[in-house]
Amino acid sequence: MRPRDRRDLIYAELLAGRGTVAELCALLGVSAATVRRDLRLLTDQGRATRTYGGAVTGPLPLERTLGQKERRAEAEKDAIARCAAAEVRDGEVLILDAGTTTGRLAHHLAERDGLTVLTNGINTLVTLSHRPSITLITLGGQLRHTSQALVGPLAEETLRHVVADRVFLGADGVLAERGLSCPTLEQASLKALMASRARAVYVLADHTKLGAAPFPFFAPLTTPATLITDAGAPASAVAALDQDPHLRVRLASGVARP
Structure with missing residues (x-):
């Protein structure tokens, strides 16, 4: 799978609420290092926000007081x-x-x-x-x-x-x-x-x-x-x-x- 296609698939999984590194590794059959690298790139593009053990789509919302x-x-x-x-x-x-x-x-x-x-x-x-x-x-x-x-x-x-x-x-x-x-x-x-x-x-x-x-x-x-x-x-x-x-x-x- 091309890296761009892999990142698009990762983004689709994030939208579905499945964004942990372990889940993405199992789905894609790639290493945790590869998944983390793709998540970092999606974060740099503003499409995702890194979390503990994975990521979610988009920037984190503002917390109301x-x-x-x-x-x-x-x-x-x-x-x-x-x-x-x-x-x-x-x-x-x-x-x-x-x-x-x-x-x-x-x-x-x-x-x-x-x-x-x-x-x-x-x-x-x-x-x-x-x-x-x-x-x-x-x-x-x-x-x-x-x-x-x-x-x-x-x-x-x-x-x-x-x-x-x-x-x-x-x-x-x-x-x-x-x-x-x-x-x-x-x-x-x-x-x-x-x-x-x-x-x-x-x-x-x-x-x-x-x-x-x-x-x-x-x-x-x-x-x-x-x-x-x-x-x-x-x-x-x-x-x-x-x-x-x-x-x-x-x-x-x-x-x-x-």
């Missing part, structure tokens, strides 16, 4: 948060991921008794900081200003000392079989660790996140999890996610789009 995200799908996020709050029992130990929907969950938990909440989200820390009935534990780490999230080895080290009753994760996108789309590897690693440190795992994602992968880094879901989304979720997106053996989809009532 927490404030920008808070103004999107507000009613849907609140309906999801209320549904999630109904799962929590007084006295439980919870892990709340950073994010806007998990931040709304903190708001709905603020009057509960005897909770212990571990979080890396600055918005959750602010919401619960004046609630004496809640034991609040920050995960520590380095602050990402865009997402107002604490990440890194300090946050991960704290999590390794905890077994929580429930964890509530946010995501920029949710793909069946791949998991939660994240802007950085650090965030993907932290979410995966959070999921492993709780007896029950929940993903809180409004309908715009379903079937979307705006970023190339993923936190895989390797244990059973409940995805809570809003009633406006397209049936096709719900059906696709229902095929994931690790996911159970639940629709929050209260808000539905036509």
